[in-house]
Amino acid sequence: MASFDLVIRGGRIADGSGGDIFTGDVAVKDGLVAEVGEVTAKGAREIDADGALVTPGFVDIHTHYDGQVTWASQLTPSSWHGVTTAIMGNCGVGFAPCKPQDHDRLIRLMEGVEDIPFPVLADGLPWDWESFPDYLDSLSNKQFDIDFAAQVPHAALRVYVMGERGANRDKASADDIAAMGKLAREAVEAGAIGFTTSRTLNHQTSEGDPTPTLTAAEDELMGIALEIGKADKGVLQVVSDFRKRRDEMDMFQRIVERSGRPMSISVAQTDLAPDAWKWLLAEIEGANERGLEMRAQVAPRPVGILVGLELTLNPFTAYPAFREIEDAPLAEKVAKLSDPDFRACLLSQEPSSDHPFVQSLIRQFGLMFPLGDVPDYEPTPDKMLKAQAERAGKSVEELALDYMLADGGRGPGTAMLLFPFLNYANGSLDPSYEMMRHPNAVMGLSDGGAHMGTICDGSFPTTLLQHWTRDRTRGPKLDLPFVVRAQTAATAKAVGLRDRGLLRPGLKADINVIDYDGLRLHAPEIRHDLPGGGRRLLQRADGYLATIVSGDVIYENAEPTGALPGRLVRS
Secondary structure, three states: OEEEEEEEEEEEEEOOEEEEEEEEEEEEEOOOEEEEEEEOOOEEHHHEEOOOOOEEEEOOOOOOOOOHHHOOOOOHHHHHHHHEEEEEEEHOOOOOOOOOOHHHHHHHHHHHOOOOOOHHHHHHOOOOOOOOOHHHHHHHOOOOOOOOEOOOHHHHHHHHHHHHHHHOOOOOOOHHHHHHHHHHHHHOOOOHOEEEEOOOOOOEEEOOOOOOOOOOHHHHHHHHEOOOOOOOOEEEEEEEHHHHOHHHHHHHHHHHHHHOEEEEEEEEEEOOOHHHHHHHHHHHHHHHHHHOEEEEOOOOHHHHEEEEEOOOOOHHOOOOOHHOOOOOOHHHHHHHHHHHHHHHHHHHHOOOOOOHHHHHHHHHHOOOOEEOOOOOOOOOHHHHHHHHHHHOOHHHHHHHHHHHHHHHHHHOOOOOOOEEEEOOOOOOOHHHHHHHHHOEEEEOOOEEEEOOOOOOOHHHHHHHHHHHHOOOOOOOOOOHHHHHHHHOOHHHHHHOOOOOOOOOOOOOOOOEEEEEOOEOOOOOEEOOOOOOEEEEEEOEEEEEEEEEEEEEEEEEEEEOOOOOOOOOOOO
8 A cells, every 4th residue: 555645756856945956755645745855655646757856836926816716727827837826916906805886996907007808807707705805715615726825905905995085096094094904904814915015107007097006105004014913924015116215115114114024025127227126125135134024026037028919019009000900800910011012101100109118119119029939038139129120121110020920920939029128128137147146035026817918927937947047148047956945935935835835744745847958938829718718928838747736736747637736825
């Protein structure tokens, strides 16, 4: 009779601690790691991991599956990339608490901030909740491929308490603050893993209104954080433009100090202030030296907008001729744009747009680049459209159009161009390297489950392994044990999950078995598999031999097994 439910034999084990890789076995019993090392007893099932990399399951602390968890059992694309626990509700947006009259308001906010289309959310969300505890109870009745945890979104909380005043960013009264704090504390006590807010102009509703939390005053943020502090659990997550960076950072530090709750802040390099991230990291480091638990959430590659004929954005929407065919089916668009006369007319026009990102695309057309069938997220300057166009004797607009028309507008890696708007101001990922190595940084910002037609970054975990430990040629690499720890034990600790992230007896048996040498990202692709036939960007990877959640194999050779051991994780 088998002693264990599962034994993974002969793998190269990176156990999540950051220590040296060693060859050994991992035994699983009753959903937990039972033994690590030399396992002599048999398992009811055994996996031959000879030569493969064995790691804890990845913990992704920044996703937006708030809607998807209500209609789907698979949290793809994250679960395709070794993620076994996803944290959602980031950036202050989500769907609970919510009164019936505010359903459409919160959908429009999510549509604008995270590019999840209104029809998808309207068709998919069951709205069988009002309070945040009700939302958690609704999700507790469902089964998933991976685990996930929820955070209380400030925008939903503000609208729930203040109604129209909250949406219009009116100053909260003392009674408003007391009500928000009470509800936030109740949510954390019911199982929410934290509280999130946004203070960036980039976050707007689909109608162009700023997020309700943009100008929330310190007394409001402090009042909510202090109530959460009384629960003695829960983390705080913030994204901000730092328009008044000294005042803003001082405020965040006071909130952490008085509430006693850890805070993470999104940090990335911007084109307008390419060295500002250094100041933020120094401030976070100084806060930790004074005993305040603050972290920078950082990303391993450029955060970029994908543009194409089937996607939410493309620079040609700024041209009058294109607007005539903007809503036409793809085949009709391709036929029109391939017509020499129409094409000549389009390219002769002066572009104009009110959309801020389209304006950026027009201004910096030449900085876009095709990802290629084997995506390159750290391209040399000669790969940019400007350099390619000069070599071909074409304008960047002509060349961009050529790429977008590849294979009928669906060419993998070519019909989509990437415009890097964060972490690539200097044309390299050296700033990302410095951020990731910082002792107070934590991996995040993948936005899995969001940006259905603009950004495809749920594959960050694979980039961390493939690019940063194996393939990078334009600068130093990162050690494999460091990278494994960075997205397992370190991320689990950052959100207070103490039962996972390490391959240690007694901890949760969330495990990846990876063909490290064969690990390879595919080009992003479009699928129409959302409610109502909505489309989304997805990215697959080769090399994940097995992904295991609570001892059950959920993916084998990148294909789902049908097992659904994943559940809502309550704090």
